[in-house]
Amino acid sequence: MRELLEFLSLSNANVRYVVLGVMLLGASTAVVGTFTFLRKKSLVGDAVAHSVLPGICLAFIFSQVRHPLVLLSGAFISGWLSILSIDFITKQSRIKADAAIAIVLTVFFGVGIMLLSYIQSTGNAAQSGIDHFLFGQAAALVGNDVIMLAIVCAVLVVVVWLLFKEFSILSFDADYAQSLGLPVRSIEFVLSTLTVIAIAVGIQAVGVVLMAAMLITPAAAARYWTNRLSVMLLLAAMFGALSGFFGSYISYSAPKMPTGPWVIIAVTFIAFISMTFAPERGFFFKWLSKKRKVNTTMDENILKIFFHLGEKEGDALTSRKIAQLQARRYFEESKMQASLKRLCRDGKVEEDEHGWKLTKVGVIESKRIAKLHRLWEMYMSKFLKIPADHVHEGAESLEHFFTPELEEMLEQELDFPETDPHDKPIPYTKTSVS
Amino acid sequence: MIVQVENPVLEVHDLTVSYDKNPVLWNVDFSIPKGKLVGIIGPNGAGKSTMLKSVMGLVDKQSGYVKVFNKDLDEVREQISYVPQRESVDWDFPASVLDVVLMGRYGRRGLFKRITKEDKAIAMASLEKVNMQDYAKRQIAQLSGGQQQRVFIARSLAQQANLYLMDEPFAGVDASAESSILNLLQEMRAEEKTIMVVHHDLQSAYEYFDWVILLNMRLVASGPKEEVFTPELLQETYGGKLTLLDSLSNFIRQKEFPIKG
Numbered sequence: 203m204r205e206l207l208e209f210l211s212l213s214n215a216n217v218r219y220v221v222l223g224v225m226l227l228g229a230s231t232a233v234v235g236t237f238t239f240l241r242k243k244s245l246v247g248d249a250v251a252h253s254v255l256p257g258i259c260l261a262f263i264f265s266q267v268r269h270p271l272v273l274l275s276g277a278f279i280s281g282w283l284s285i286l287s288i289d290f291i292t293k294q295s296r297i298k299a300d301a302a303i304a305i306v307l308t309v310f311f312g313v314g315i316m317l318l319s320y321i322q323s324t325g326n327a328a329q330s331g332i333d334h335f336l337f338g339q340a341a342a343l344v345g346n347d348v349i350m351l352a353i354v355c356a357v358l359v360v361v362v363w364l365l366f367k368e369f370s371i372l373s374f375d376a377d378y379a380q381s382l383g384l385p386v387r388s389i390e391f392v393l394s395t396l397t398v399i400a401i402a403v404g405i406q407a408v409g410v411v412l413m414a415a416m417l418i419t420p421a422a423a424a425r426y427w428t429n430r431l432s433v434m435l436l437l438a439a440m441f442g443a444l445s446g447f448f449g450s451y452i453s454y455s456a457p458k459m460p461t462g463p464w465v466i467i468a469v470t471f472i473a474f475i476s477m478t479f480a481p482e483r484g485f486f487f488k489w490l491s492k493k494r495k496v497n498t499t500m501d502e503n504i505l506k507i508f509f510h511l512g513e514k515e516g517d518a519l520t521s522r523k524i525a526q527l528q529a530r531r532y533f534e535e536s537k538m539q540a541s542l543k544r545l546c547r548d549g550k551v552e553e554d555e556h557g558w559k560l561t562k563v564g565v566i567e568s569k570r571i572a573k574l575h576r577l578w579e580m581y582m583s584k585f586l587k588i589p590a591d592h593v594h595e596g597a598e599s600l601e602h603f604f605t606p607e608l609e610e611m612l613e614q615e616l617d618f619p620e621t622d623p624h625d626k627p628i629p630y631t632k633t634s635v636s
Numbered sequence: 637m638i639v640q641v642e643n644p645v646l647e648v649h650d651l652t653v654s655y656d657k658n659p660v661l662w663n664v665d666f667s668i669p670k671g672k673l674v675g676i677i678g679p680n681g682a683g684k685s686t687m688l689k690s691v692m693g694l695v696d697k698q699s700g701y702v703k704v705f706n707k708d709l710d711e712v713r714e715q716i717s718y719v720p721q722r723e724s725v726d727w728d729f730p731a732s733v734l735d736v737v738l739m740g741r742y743g744r745r746g747l748f749k750r751i752t753k754e755d756k757a758i759a760m761a762s763l764e765k766v767n768m769q770d771y772a773k774r775q776i777a778q779l780s781g782g783q784q785q786r787v788f789i790a791r792s793l794a795q796q797a798n799l800y801l802m803d804e805p806f807a808g809v810d811a812s813a814e815s816s817i818l819n820l821l822q823e824m825r826a827e828e829k830t831i832m833v834v835h836h837d838l839q840s841a842y843e844y845f846d847w848v849i850l851l852n853m854r855l856v857a858s859g860p861k862e863e864v865f866t867p868e869l870l871q872e873t874y875g876g877k878l879t880l881l882d883s884l885s886n887f888i889r890q891k892e893f894p895i896k897g
Contacts, residue, residue, distance in 0.1 A: 375720065375724070425730065498844050
């Protein structure tokens with residue numbers, strides 16, 4: 203607990219550096235990664251992340267220093283080489299993109315691991331930092347690293363801000379962008395370069411193996427909450443920063459633990475929450491609206507029973523027992539009870555000593571359902587040429603999906619017929635109620 | 637039957653294009669007069685879309701050249717607008733209808749510059765022309781096929797061009813959307829715009845267009861519809877594939893020989 207408080211207060215200068223650095227990094231890679239995600243290039247991002255390893259190792263072998271700028275340059279070069287290799291293989295051979303990505307990723311990473319073992323075998327004292335690049339070690343960041351990190355991240359964000367409209371049109375419709383005369387190749391080049399830089403700076407904290415998740419997962423999570431690209435970028439940045447914060451805390455409190463996996467767990471947790479609870483797109487929301495649909499369908503069916511009984515006896519407002527309703531169309535008693543209670547709450551039915559009866563509102567609603575059913579039957583027999591004795595089932599399922607606009611279209615298309623294919627009258631509410 | 641015109645809006649000269657080393661257009665040579673609705677007609681795989689793309693410089697030409705208003709494409713970019721096939725993009729992209737239409741202004745605005753109020757006014761006016769103004773704030777994923785197509789056309793209108801190249805604007809839209817798009821194209825023609833449309837339906841082609849290009853890997857005919865719509869030329873366009881040419885390009889593709897340099 204004391205440890206957590208000390209961490210949160212950021213009183214320790216080094217902690218402050220690390221936390222700030224990793225949060226910045228999480229935010230800026232997520233911003234750049236949003237475009238990688240939208241361009242469906244996630245796997246290329248993964249390949250680049252793995253492919254920076256040989257560059258880092260070579261830079262270290264030749265310079266024998268662990269200066270961040272030197273390592274970053276190495277990472278940048280081998281990252282770009284991997285993109286070029288994937289492009290080359292896809293364009294010049296019959297190997298498809300997915301296979302090209304797999305080949306390039308493994309070759310580069312394999313060479314990287316070879317070089318890493320070589321560095322370890324030479325027992326160079328400064329090498330201790332190098333193997334952190336595999337899974338990341340945020341706590342190993344020092345003041346110098348963080349300053350460079352901050353500058354690079356700021357550059358990334360500013361470039362994205364400046365080229366926001368170019369990046370978005372490139373991601374949505376590259377052919378059209380080119381037809382406008384925009385320099386699509388150059389924009390693409392800048393975007394790929396930003397991606398490689400984001401990866402190259404990120405690996406210190408997250409590691410090459412897991413870096414792709416920092417690029418892609420915040421964007422994937424953010425997509426659930428919004429339909430606007432600008433909001434999506436902000437959310438992705440926030441999610442990235444939040445996971446960075448969590449990861450650096452772990453790295454601080456358990457120094458033996460690599461940071462990468464913990465950052466990934468944090469960001470994946472955010473993605474999981476988004477997939478589950480986001481409005482409209484989330485599982486929970488979908489489940490809820492499905493359940494609601496099942497309920498309204500049931501309620502509309504009950505209203506229709508009232509209508510049919512009323513139509514037969516010529517009185518829409520008679521009270522009826524549940525057994526009477528079941529005799530017309532059977533549903534389980536518990537389901538009917540629940541549905542009647544919902545309808546009662548909505549003011550469509552009311553209970554009296556003889557059972558349940560429709561209210562004025564309920565009568566209108568019940569007529570509407572019956573009307574839709576019969577109009578839809580009419581439509582199917584008239585336009586789809588389905589025989590009259592086969593139209594009921596279709597109408598039964600589709601009558602519950604009508605919006606007011608569709609309802610109007612249906613009425614106009616059929617020109618307000620008087621009867622359905624079974625010669626039953628169609629109860630128009632506007633004329634019959636008022 | 638190829639009718640060449642004086643002062644053409646678009647001149648395609650001896651154009652040959654191949655995709656993945658597979659030639660899809662051979663020595664296409666035609667010119668288009670101003671203020672016409674032009675239909676590009678031909679069977680599947682005839683190279684109709686490829687031709688539009690190569691006019692726009694989206695695919696490399698193997699030989700030949702294209703002149704727009706008697707100039708190179710890059711000199712007159714602002715006067716020519718391209719509408720890609722509706723299925724060529726992912727409609728689940730996080731953007732509103734207005735966002736997409738505003739893209740039509742990006743070319744004029746230039747790099748780094750922000751969209752202005754004037755751009756927004758033009759985009760809204762374009763949406764009104766396709767009768768989609770009430771959908772400006774709508775997320776594009778929620779649109780029907782016909783609405784998506786109209787958004788693409790509005791985006792193109794926002795470019796305020798004089799020559800429009802549209803790839804299958806009538807594909808996958810319902811009858812009412814089809815007639816409203818056709819009305820719009822006719823209004824544009826009344827304003828002296830030239831519109832070239834890739835079209836797959838021979839039935840409606842005669843009714844829709846003034847000028848018709850018949851294409852099947854090579855140019856079969858180009859001219860006023862009355863002269864082009866003859867049984868012989870249609871038979872030439874649709875009657876059987878050019879089997880020898882087809883097997884030859886297959887062979888070339890397998891061997892990966894470059895054709896024509």
